[in-house]
Amino acid sequence: MVRKKATLIDVDYRIKGGKTLVRLLLKGRHLVRLYDEYEPYFYLDAPKGAEKEIMGAKVPSRDRQVSPTRCERAAMSVLGKEKEIWKVYCERPYDIPHVSGELAKKYPVYENGIPFGRRYLIDKGLAPFTELTYEREGRFIKKIISKRDSKVSLRTMSFDIETYNPKGSPRPDKDEVIMISYEIDGERKVITSKKIDRDFVIVCKDEREMIKKFLETVKEKDTEVLLGYNSTVFDLPYLKARADANGLDFSIGRDGSSFRVRRQGIRDVAEITGRIHVDLYPLVRFMGFIGAFKVSKYTLENAYEELTGKKKLMVGKLDIWKMWDDENLSAALADYSRFDALATMEIGKILLPLMVEMGRLTRLPLFDVSSATAGQLVESLLMHKSFEHRAVIPSKPNDALAHERELGPIKGAFVKLPQPGIYENMVVFDFRGLYPSIITSHNIDPFTLNPPKSVPDSDCFISPNGHRFLKKPRGLIPTVLEELIKMRGEMKKRLKKADKDTPEHEQAFARVQSLKILANSYYGYLAYPRSRWYSRDCGESVTAWGRHFIQETIEKATQSGFEVLYGDTDSIFLLLGSKTKEDALSFMKKVNSELPGDMELELEGFYPRGVFVTKKVSGDKETGAKKKYALLGEDGRIKIRGFELVRRDWSAIAKTTQRRVLEAILKHGSKEMAVKVVKDVIERLKQGKVPLEDLTIYTQMRKDPRKYDIKSPELSAAEKAIKMGVQIERGTVIGYVITKKGSTISEKACLAEYAQDYDPNYYIDNQVLPSVLKILKELGYSEDDLKFKGEQKGLSSFF
DNA sequence: GCGGACTGCTTACCT
DNA sequence: ACAGGTAAGCAGTCCGCG
Numbered sequence: 054m055v056r057k058k059a060t061l062i063d064v065d066y067r068i069k070g071g072k073t074l075v076r077l078l079l080k081g082r083h084l085v086r087l088y089d090e091y092e093p094y095f096y097l098d099a100p101k102g103a104e105k106e107i108m109g110a111k112v113p114s115r116d117r118q119v120s121p122t123r124c125e126r127a128a129m130s131v132l133g134k135e136k137e138i139w140k141v142y143c144e145r146p147y148d149i150p151h152v153s154g155e156l157a158k159k160y161p162v163y164e165n166g167i168p169f170g171r172r173y174l175i176d177k178g179l180a181p182f183t184e185l186t187y188e189r190e191g192r193f194i195k196k197i198i199s200k201r202d203s204k205v206s207l208r209t210m211s212f213d214i215e216t217y218n219p220k221g222s223p224r225p226d227k228d229e230v231i232m233i234s235y236e237i238d239g240e241r242k243v244i245t246s247k248k249i250d251r252d253f254v255i256v257c258k259d260e261r262e263m264i265k266k267f268l269e270t271v272k273e274k275d276t277e278v279l280l281g282y283n284s285t286v287f288d289l290p291y292l293k294a295r296a297d298a299n300g301l302d303f304s305i306g307r308d309g310s311s312f313r314v315r316r317q318g319i320r321d322v323a324e325i326t327g328r329i330h331v332d333l334y335p336l337v338r339f340m341g342f343i344g345a346f347k348v349s350k351y352t353l354e355n356a357y358e359e360l361t362g363k364k365k366l367m368v369g370k371l372d373i374w375k376m377w378d379d380e381n382l383s384a385a386l387a388d389y390s391r392f393d394a395l396a397t398m399e400i401g402k403i404l405l406p407l408m409v410e411m412g413r414l415t416r417l418p419l420f421d422v423s424s425a426t427a428g429q430l431v432e433s434l435l436m437h438k439s440f441e442h443r444a445v446i447p448s449k450p451n452d453a454l455a456h457e458r459e460l461g462p463i464k465g466a467f468v469k470l471p472q473p474g475i476y477e478n479m480v481v482f483d484f485r486g487l488y489p490s491i492i493t494s495h496n497i498d499p500f501t502l503n504p505p506k507s508v509p510d511s512d513c514f515i516s517p518n519g520h521r522f523l524k525k526p527r528g529l530i531p532t533v534l535e536e537l538i539k540m541r542g543e544m545k546k547r548l549k550k551a552d553k554d555t556p557e558h559e560q561a562f563a564r565v566q567s568l569k570i571l572a573n574s575y576y577g578y579l580a581y582p583r584s585r586w587y588s589r590d591c592g593e594s595v596t597a598w599g600r601h602f603i604q605e606t607i608e609k610a611t612q613s614g615f616e617v618l619y620g621d622t623d624s625i626f627l628l629l630g631s632k633t634k635e636d637a638l639s640f641m642k643k644v645n646s647e648l649p650g651d652m653e654l655e656l657e658g659f660y661p662r663g664v665f666v667t668k669k670v671s672g673d674k675e676t677g678a679k680k681k682y683a684l685l686g687e688d689g690r691i692k693i694r695g696f697e698l699v700r701r702d703w704s705a706i707a708k709t710t711q712r713r714v715l716e717a718i719l720k721h722g723s724k725e726m727a728v729k730v731v732k733d734v735i736e737r738l739k740q741g742k743v744p745l746e747d748l749t750i751y752t753q754m755r756k757d758p759r760k761y762d763i764k765s766p767e768l769s770a771a772e773k774a775i776k777m778g779v780q781i782e783r784g785t786v787i788g789y790v791i792t793k794k795g796s797t798i799s800e801k802a803c804l805a806e807y808a809q810d811y812d813p814n815y816y817i818d819n820q821v822l823p824s825v826l827k828i829l830k831e832l833g834y835s836e837d838d839l840k841f842k843g844e845q846k847g848l849s850s851f852f
Numbered sequence: 853g854c855g856g857a858c859t860g861c862t863t864a865c866c867t
Numbered sequence: 868a869c870a871g872g873t874a875a876g877c878a879g880t881c882c883g884c885g
Contacts, residue, residue: 320870343869427869457869465871466867487867488870577869586868592870622867622872669875680866680873695874699863700877752863763861763878799878819876 059085060184060205064170065417066091068145070227075173075196078327079185082204084277087187092122093146095153096163096445097139099132103160104220108139114148121152130165130444133500138163138445146172157584167436171417175440177562178825180416182298182409183209187781202413207329210237210271210278211401213353213393215386219374222248222780224278229260229376233267233292233386234394237274239393243387244270247377251387254341259300264292271305277421279305280401282353283334284392285314285323317725322424331408331423333400338472338592341402343427343570348749349701350786362386366392370624371806410563412570429547431578432585433843438533438605447499447585458582463592471665471677475718475831476618478629479684480637481657482644485601487623488576491598491823492649493535497579498528499588516594517601530586534575538651541568599623608655613640619665623681624657634659660684660692662719666827678827685719697824701786707748709819714825724832729824738813738821748816749788749805757783766791766802774804791815 059081059123066075067088074088099107104124108607109121127140141156143149146169153162167175168631174180182274183201183814190194215232216223233244242261244255257263271279271429281288289305289312296303303311307327314321323330340346357365368376376382412422415433422430439446450458484490491497495514501523504513513521522528527535544564551558578584580592599622605619610627615637619626629637637656644654646647662685668678681695691712697703698711710731717726752767758781761768770789771781781787795801798819 243873320868359880427874429868431869468866468872483867496864574869577871581869608864624867632883668873676871678874695865697875702863755863761861763863765877773870 054187054190055186055758056188056198057081058184058186060203061181062205062207063181063420064094064174066146066169067671073145073169075170077677078205080277081257084275084327086187086192087189088175088192090111091169091170092142092143093144093149093172094140095165096129096150097124097153097160097162098128098136098138098163098172098382099140099156101126101137102637103139107139107156110152110155110513112151114151115147119143119145119148119152125199130442132445132447136783144767163448167446167447168572171421175437176417178437178441180413181418182413190787192475192835197788199810204560207277207419208237208275208276209278209398209401209405211397212236212237212267212278212284212288213282213397214291215373215377215390215393216291217374217377218307218371221225221371221774221778222246223291225291225299230292230295231260231373232262232390233263233265233550234390235397236394237270237276241391243391245387245390245396247383249384249387251384253391253679254387260295261301264296264299264301264303267292268303268305274828278329278331278401278405279325280331280333280397282331282356282397282400284330285335287322289323290314290329290366317424317534318426322420324420329418329420329423331399331405331419333402333404336404336408340407343357343574345407345566345570346403352786353393353396356400361399363399365396369806379519384596389755406559406563411567411570414564414567423511427570427574428578428581431574433569435529435578435586439529442527442529442532448560449585450583450587455582458589461589462595463580463589465596467620468622468679469605469617469625470679471682473667473831475662475664475677476628476792479618479660479661479663479685480627480629480634481624481660482641482654483624483657484607487599487652488595489538489572490651490653491595491602492575492579493531493538494652495594495598496522496524496528496531497591497594498522498530499529499579499586499591500658501526501528502588502590518593518597520594530575530579534572535651537572544568544665546816547718548610573729602648602652609644610640613643615640618663619682626663626682629659639849660720661687661689663714664719664828666831668708668822669827671846683719683828689720691715701751703824704750704814704816706734706738706743706773707749707824710821711824711828714828718832719826724829727829727832731821732830734821735817738816741810741813743811743816745790745808745811748790748791748811751787751788753785753786754781754783764799766799769799770802770804774807777807778803791819826850 057285059079060078061077063078065077066073072090073093077087079085079087107124121141122144122818124139125142126137128137131138131359155164158213182203182205183200185197187201201367207834211234214230214790217228232243235242242253244257244266246257246263247260248256257266278651279372293303293311305312306325310326311324312323314323320335341348346360348356354365354367356459366389376386408422410418412419415430416437417425417433425805435448503521504523512524514524515521544561548561548565551561565843576595579586581587603620606625607620610617610625616627616628616630618628630753641656642655665682666678668676686690686692693699696711698708713730714727717723717730754771758771767787767789771787777783788805790805791798792803792808793802793812793813
């Protein structure tokens with residue numbers, strides 16, 4: 054028996070000799086794989102006398118008829134009630150869905166659909182990135198003695214490929230890989246088959262040797278984490294296809310295997326045995342989606358530039374093959390290729406610490422956490438906590454139930470209609486973590502919901518829509534959420550104390566971030582139709598209380614003599630008017646003294662000026678627009694929400710002009726300046742002086758280009774490009790320009806790369822003017838002033 | 853035959 | 868594939884208009 058220490062990295066399982074062996078990947082000085090025997094099982098809520106019936110179940114599994122191996126009674130908390138149920142064991146993890154599926158026809162089944170590696174982590178109370186002290190015998194773990202947080206560093210390689218693309222997009226069956234760049238341990242190289250005079254270039258005799266060299270390097274460097282950018286969809290499959298074409302095994306795994314692509318939700322993930330493949334592209338998108346890091350475009354270039362603040366070396370994608378063919382330019386192409394590996398590595402350095410902390414927190418291994426959805430993060434932690442509380446983990450709903458849940462969406466938040474205009478001296482308050490604090494303050498949980506009638510109202514929280522929640526005992530979800538909020542508070546203190554640019558600071562930052570992301574996802578998970586802990590009544594109650602508190606606060610503010618301009622979900626915008634900042638703060642204090650539990654109204658800020666605009670409507674009803682405003686902060690910065698300016702599907706020319714108009718009005722209070730800005734831009738547009746990149750409109754194709762019902766400008770541009778050989782599929786963000794050629798806007802649309810000219814009238818009438826007029830209108834320009842009734846030329850004639 | 857009102861599809865935003 | 872609420876563009880259709 055040997056006592057050892059190592060950090061837990063990953064976990065999966067193998068079947069050997071009819072036994073299921075959990076396989077742990079640990080890192081001490083080196084990576085080691087150790088095994089532990091563990092039996093797969095699920096729970097069944099069947100009567101005491103059902104043993105014969107359970108053991109008698111016989112169903113086809115993967116390769117043969119299987120039955121449970123044994124079963125036993127277990128005392129558990131089942132959907133909020135203490136009772137005895139059956140714990141049913143099977144030989145192999147993949148027998149579980151078959152056997153439980155059969156028995157589910159008659160009795161409720163719990164804890165299904167848990168991947169076996171995770172099952173093991175849950176039952177042993179283990180989290181990735183913790184250091185285990187354990188006793189081992191041969192290749193088996195005998196006993197885990199202790200565990201603690203660990204700062205493990207993983208050998209990380211970034212990589213990227215360039216391909217020959219004379220037809221626009223490269224064709225994996227014909228077009229060669231011309232460069233493979235990578236970075237590991239500060240060594241940044243480009244593998245290529247052309248003699249290029251650069252000291253970082255590794256020259257191979259042909260494509261086959263290049264791929265071989267790359268695979269050897271991955272192996273020799275003992276790569277533990279492999280970072281790519283869109284590598285699941287592009288680099289890995291392309292390399293594999295080229296390896297096949299060259300009669301080469303694409304043996305990138307630690308055991309010499311290739312990679313496996315698995316469908317996860319709507320996207321694919323690529324797994325590599327013995328290494329952790331992290332595709333940063335979906336990760337960058339996910340970060341934006343949950344509001345952690347937001348980038349305006351998801352290209353490697355843009356993500357790198359916006360996340361690091363540095364400029365990336367670029368070449369035109371369509372020129373790559375020409376550069377390769379041109380002796381004078383192939384060195385520049387190598388520089389670019391090498392930069393891709395660097396950019397990928399740098400993005401990894403920003404996102405990986407966050408993934409590691411999120412993994413620790415949710416107990417998910419790095420690969421899983423890097424490819425997880427928000428729902429999986431929440432669910433993972435809840436499953437662990439549920440186990441700790443000896444409560445059965447609810448099963449995932451089947452498709453029929455999930456679809457049924459989707460049919461009745463839950464009523465959401467309240468948004469107050471603003472009165473359009475320009476205002477001075479405002480104060481904005483918002484509820485800190487509104488939904489999480491509502492959940493913890495009212496003990497909202499599927500199993501504290503609707504107690505028996507015999508429980509008096511005084512022992513319940515009653516939601517505005519009439520649902521009752523037991524005050525005691527605490528539900529699992531409020532308990533876990535409360536822990537997260539508390540941890541975040543403590544971690545924020547630690548973050549403040551830590552010196553910048555230290556490992557402590559980086560870790561505290563990543564933890565604060567992870568905790569925030571996670572805590573904010575609980576409400577969504579409760580109302581998510583495929584959630585194990587779905588409860589329509591809970592979800593409805595959270596939003597009902599949300600609407601209740603924001604509306605109550607608006608009433609209180611009005612009664613206290615403030616004019617309430619706007620509010621959305623958890624925020625209220627007040628006009629100070631004759632009142633002082635102190636009055637506002639004492640109002641906030643008063644509100645807080647009347648709020649229950651953890652709920653708190655916070656000062657978001659004071660704003661000397663702000664503007665709300667009119668909603669664009671056909672007809673003559675004029676109302677304010679929700680979710681669109683601009684505020685001038687006391688520090689001179691402008692906070693802009695919802696305007697064209699913050700949308701990627703508007704051209705830069707419209708957006709910068711709108712920004713300059715807002716600055717002229719909010720900062721300088723000058724409408725003359727604003728009008729001059731607009732006149733100048735229109736003049737430049739008319740003279741054809743505006744570069745195409747300022748006119749490009751970016752839109753994501755959210756469907757397969759063949760599956761649209763109607764023709765839109767972006768679809769029309771995409772179709773033209775596809776004809777020329779450009780690859781455009783679901784998810785591609787395309788940039789297009791409205792050109793002079795054609796009659797409808799769609800006909801005029803053309804992919805930016807191929808555009809030769811632009812239609813100034815479109816950019817004046819449909820881009821610049823609409824986006825600035827809605828603001829200028831608040832300065833007293835009347836509708837008629839701006840429209841020039843009867844004028845056929847449209848708005849452009851006004852300026 | 854033309855413009856305005858309106859609808860449906862679509863995207864991207866706010867919290 | 869965590870939720871709902873919202874604005875707004877463009878294409879297409881309907882409707883009035885002697």
